[in-house]
Amino acid sequence: THVHDNYYGKDLHLPPFLGEIDWAACMEQLKNVSYKGNLNFEFVYGAIPESLMEGYLKSFYDSAVILKNML
Numbered sequence: 001t002h003v004h005d006n007y008y009g010k011d012l013h014l015p016p017f018l019g020e021i022d023w024a025a026c027m028e029q030l031k032n033v034s035y036k037g038n039l040n041f042e043f044v045y046g047a048i049p050e051s052l053m054e055g056y057l058k059s060f061y062d063s064a065v066i067l068k069n070m071l
């Protein structure tokens with residue numbers, strides 16, 4: 001399952017929780033169907049300065065842990 005957040009209806013590929021998607025509702029629906037698959041995160045390369053990359057990737061990791069715990 002492809003996972004990313006959006007803002008103002010734009011396909012921005014933001015980390016979860018940085019846009020408008022109701023992640024609690026999404027995870028609840030996946031939980032209701034006993035989803036056991038992977039969550040696939042898509043990164044936007046080239047937009048983040050190298051000096052911020054470690055924190056940017058950590059935010060993706062942290063959001064994945066939160067989403068997994070919601071399932």
